[in-house]
Amino acid sequence: MRFVDEFREPELISRTAQEIRRLADPNRHYRLMEVCGGHTHAIYRFGLKDLLPSNIELIHGPGCPVCVLPMGRIDDGLSMTAQPEVIFTAFGDMMRVPGTRGSPLEYKARGADVRIVYSPSDALKLALNNPDRHVMFFAIGFETTAPSTALTLMRARKLGIRNFSVFCNHVTIIPAIRAILDSPDMRLDAFIGPGHVSTVIGCRPYEWIARNEGKPIVVSGFEPLDLLESVLMLLRQMREGRAEVENQYKRVVPWEGNSAALKAMAEVFELRPYFEWRGMGFISQSALRLRDSYAEFDAEQRFQVPGIRVTDPKAAQCGEVLKGVLKPAQCKLFGNECTPERPVGALMVSSEGSCAAYYNYEHRKASLVTTVAPAF
Amino acid sequence: MQATVPKIRFRDAQIEMAHGAGGKASRRLVEGLFVPLLCGVTPGSLGDAAHVQMNGTRLAITTDSFVVKPLRFPGGSIGELAVNGTVNDLAVSGARAETLVVTFVLEAGLPTDILEMEIRAMAEAAQRAGVVIAGGDTKVVEHGKADRMYISSCGIGRLMDGVEISPESVRPGDRVLLSGPIGDHGITILLARGELDLDAEVCSDTRSVLPLVEAMAAVAHGGIRWMRDPTRGGVATSLNELALDCGLAICLAEEKIPIRDTVRGACELLGLEPMHIANEGQFLAVVAPEQAESALAALRATPGGEEAVIIGEVRERPAATVLVSTRYGGTRVIDMLVGDPLPRIC
Amino acid sequence: MCLAIPGQIVELLPERDNLALVDVGGVRRKIDVGLLADDPVRAGDWVLIHVGFAMSKIGEKEAAEQMRILAILGEDEAAMREVEGYG
Numbered sequence: 001m002r003f004v005d006e007f008r009e010p011e012l013i014s015r016t017a018q019e020i021r022r023l024a025d026p027n028r029h030y031r032l033m034e035v036c037g038g039h040t041h042a043i044y045r046f047g048l049k050d051l052l053p054s055n056i057e058l059i060h061g062p063g064c065p066v067c068v069l070p071m072g073r074i075d076d077g078l079s080m081t082a083q084p085e086v087i088f089t090a091f092g093d094m095m096r097v098p099g100t101r102g103s104p105l106e107y108k109a110r111g112a113d114v115r116i117v118y119s120p121s122d123a124l125k126l127a128l129n130n131p132d133r134h135v136m137f138f139a140i141g142f143e144t145t146a147p148s149t150a151l152t153l154m155r156a157r158k159l160g161i162r163n164f165s166v167f168c169n170h171v172t173i174i175p176a177i178r179a180i181l182d183s184p185d186m187r188l189d190a191f192i193g194p195g196h197v198s199t200v201i202g203c204r205p206y207e208w209i210a211r212n213e214g215k216p217i218v219v220s221g222f223e224p225l226d227l228l229e230s231v232l233m234l235l236r237q238m239r240e241g242r243a244e245v246e247n248q249y250k251r252v253v254p255w256e257g258n259s260a261a262l263k264a265m266a267e268v269f270e271l272r273p274y275f276e277w278r279g280m281g282f283i284s285q286s287a288l289r290l291r292d293s294y295a296e297f298d299a300e301q302r303f304q305v306p307g308i309r310v311t312d313p314k315a316a317q318c319g320e321v322l323k324g325v326l327k328p329a330q331c332k333l334f335g336n337e338c339t340p341e342r343p344v345g346a347l348m349v350s351s352e353g354s355c356a357a358y359y360n361y362e363h364r365k366a367s368l369v370t371t372v373a374p375a376f
Numbered sequence: 377m378q379a380t381v382p383k384i385r386f387r388d389a390q391i392e393m394a395h396g397a398g399g400k401a402s403r404r405l406v407e408g409l410f411v412p413l414l415c416g417v418t419p420g421s422l423g424d425a426a427h428v429q430m431n432g433t434r435l436a437i438t439t440d441s442f443v444v445k446p447l448r449f450p451g452g453s454i455g456e457l458a459v460n461g462t463v464n465d466l467a468v469s470g471a472r473a474e475t476l477v478v479t480f481v482l483e484a485g486l487p488t489d490i491l492e493m494e495i496r497a498m499a500e501a502a503q504r505a506g507v508v509i510a511g512g513d514t515k516v517v518e519h520g521k522a523d524r525m526y527i528s529s530c531g532i533g534r535l536m537d538g539v540e541i542s543p544e545s546v547r548p549g550d551r552v553l554l555s556g557p558i559g560d561h562g563i564t565i566l567l568a569r570g571e572l573d574l575d576a577e578v579c580s581d582t583r584s585v586l587p588l589v590e591a592m593a594a595v596a597h598g599g600i601r602w603m604r605d606p607t608r609g610g611v612a613t614s615l616n617e618l619a620l621d622c623g624l625a626i627c628l629a630e631e632k633i634p635i636r637d638t639v640r641g642a643c644e645l646l647g648l649e650p651m652h653i654a655n656e657g658q659f660l661a662v663v664a665p666e667q668a669e670s671a672l673a674a675l676r677a678t679p680g681g682e683e684a685v686i687i688g689e690v691r692e693r694p695a696a697t698v699l700v701s702t703r704y705g706g707t708r709v710i711d712m713l714v715g716d717p718l719p720r721i722c
Numbered sequence: 723m724c725l726a727i728p729g730q731i732v733e734l735l736p737e738r739d740n741l742a743l744v745d746v747g748g749v750r751r752k753i754d755v756g757l758l759a760d761d762p763v764r765a766g767d768w769v770l771i772h773v774g775f776a777m778s779k780i781g782e783k784e785a786a787e788q789m790r791i792l793a794i795l796g797e798d799e800a801a802m803r804e805v806e807g808y809g
Contacts, residue, residue, distance in 0.1 A: 001637070001641065001728070001746075001747045002768070003728035003785060008703075010704040012789070012792045013704040015792065015795045018795075044708055047701070047702055047706020049706075050706045050707060051704065091720070091721045092718035092720055093721055096714075105392065105393070105394070106392065109390060109391075109393065116718070118774060119773045120773065120774075122774070141721065141773075145772065147775070148754070148773050148775040151756045151757065196770075199726075199778040229788070251781045251782075252770050252778045252781070253778070258758075258777065258778065259760055260757050260759045260760045341401075351720065352720075360709065360711050361709050361710075362708070573751055573752045574750070575749070576748060576749040640747055641747025641749040642747075644727050644747065645727060645749055647725045
């Protein structure tokens with residue numbers, strides 16, 4: 001597959017890993033945070049931690065839009081299924097996320113009309129094909145996904161659709177990064193920037209991280225070579241005492257972002273004054289809602305949602321893991337009360353959450369003596 | 377003598393789709409509810425078929441049910457699955473299927489010509505597989521139940537000489553063989569449902585694997601430790617079950633696992649893990665290292681086995697884990713499927 | 723938020739503006755190219771696809787450049803620095 005296989009080429013990967021080992025200062029411990037669920041997933045899936053020297057630590061930040069969604073919001077979305085004409089649609093990522101009375105899949109097992117869609121336009125198509133039903137799309141995602149929801153709503157308006165609504169849970173990345181940096185117990189050296197969010201917002205929004213906070217940030221792609229090259233670029237910056245925004249993912253990320261996407265978002269959405277992030281508390285100006293001009297498509301206005309805040313059990317240490325203060329295995333509930341099958345906290349609910357990723361890909365490796373590929 | 381009371385460990389309040397998906401939830405249901413009540417307190421490991429002795433003859437018996445939507449898809453149909461699936465379950469237990477009996481649960485309103493097409497498909501599949509369908513039962517349920525038709529088939533066969541399958545016999549150093557490319561069937565079904573705007577040249581791999589198993593057994597029978605056909609839950613689930621049963625580590629080399637480009641492309645597009653996708657015409661075998669190469673050669677020399685490959689080996693640690701390593705030295709754990717394979721956007 | 727994959731535009735579809743047929747490793751899918759309205763796509767272009775929408779064009783030049791830089795890693799640091807515009 002083009003633009004995928006080339007970036008998984010073993011010879012280049014091994015050279016880049018070697019260069020990383022050469023450049024890393026053995027007297028330093030580097031803490032690099034990535035803030036993108038896709039990066040978390042890629043790091044585990046390709047076993048990239050095995051290729052880095054032990055003094056480079058990759059920390060997973062709040063990059064999973066499913067994980068940071070409070071349970072109360074999931075309950076609100078699911079409450080809409082009480083109306084028989086409603087078809088509840090969402091991405092596969094949402095289907096096993098538990099609300100107080102079960103996950104969307106469990107609601108489906110109890111008779112609710114819950115369907116997986118692969119695109120917001122699938123949800124709109126469903127509305128077009130089922131004029132006597134109401135299709136509600138549970139929208140999640142960062143700025144990568146919001147423009148697609150926006151375009152879909154603009155299209156719904158153009159077509160005069162009346163049986164479609166969106167429950168908007170889109171969140172924005174910059175306030176989350178700010179919250180991490182403002183947190184007193186945080187100790188980070190640099191950031192691996194979210195590659196696909198940046199195709200929309202560009203690289204400028206990260207300039208304050210370098211300028212005001214003095215932390216290097218490299219916007220990275222998702223293939224093994226991309227991530228390794230980004231680590232290399234960060235190491236070079238730190239060695240040279242620089243703190244800049246660099247774009248490693250040049251083949252896809254335009255420095256200025258995608259103006260059509262930003263325009264669509266501005267047309268349909270506005271910023272909420274504040275929004276609760278599971279494990280992180282309330283963050284101001286960090287989430288989107290539909291503008292008044294699109295009120296007819298706003299599920300929150302069409303349906304009476306309970307709007308009840310659900311707090312996580314005190315024992316769940318999601319906040320500390322999200323900020324990189326604790327490793328997943330250090331949380332008392334990890335692997336016992338809290339597993340991917342029966343998640344208690346935010347970071348176990350989606351396979352990109354750092355606890356789920358660690359559980360699924362890593363923690364049983366602890367007893368592995370070597371990581372040399374099998375010789376058969 | 378003290379009567380031991382079977383302990384039910386299944387705590388879920390209701391049955392979900394996940395319990396039928398072949399992964400962790402299915403295993404919990406079987407081990408926690410069915411086995412304690414039906415099989416007594418010491419079930420041993422759960423295989424594809426039950427081995428019984430009748431008057432000195434060693435037989436294997438198995439049953440399976442087939443629920444698929446749509447009924448017909450590129451490469452096959454429910455009727456073929458019903459025959460091949462049971463023949464394969466027996467084959468990977470080391471048995472030659474001889475006789476099948478089938479049950480039909482039909483939905484009222486099902487057009488006869490659709491039913492006839494499936495019966496014809498079953499007859500053809502049975503002939504190709506060399507089995508006899510000796511009888512069966514039919515029930516009709518109301519319109520709205522049974523998704524048009526469900527088929528159940530029960531098969532019986534004689535165990536091949538010299539083939540003794542058991543997870544307990546698996547040793548570090550054994551090799552893991554795979555008969556051919558993964559994911560064809562599951563992706564075919566997904567696309568055939570037509571809910572996605574995806575178009576691809578892919579068809580189900582449904583077929584009897586008995587000829588391949590026989591070819592392998594002919595040269596390596598003493599060295600075949602374990603076999604399984606990786607249906608629902610894919611190769612990852614089957615190998616995780618083995619790892620749990622034998623307590624050893626199964627280490628796979630990712631780049632050795634064969635997968636067609638279109639299946640790979642569809643999985644990438646949808647965010648699915650290929651090793652969790654169902655197969656209906658492949659099997660896994662764990663073979664002693666001394667016989668692995670000749671077993672592989674025998675497979676490759678048999679029609680339909682040309683793409684067979686050694687994908688990994690058994691090691692001591694980490695216990696009860698399936699590890700996948702990449703070409704450049706990274707490794708990751710791959711778990712059993714938890715529920716149905718769900719696509720991701722994230 | 724992040725699962726986006728490369729695909730090649732096969733053709734623009736007439737049934738609706740902003741709809742294109744894309745090929746991903748032999749699998750074809752209809753996707754919305756509305757987010758690339760400012761720099762319209764043509765058959766043969768490579769795009770990055772996320773939830774059924776094209777997010778960005780993939781620059782083959784930039785991809786090739788990246789591979790070139792990585793290929794000379796470790797061989798000659800000075801040459802590499804020059805290529806990258808440092809030193």
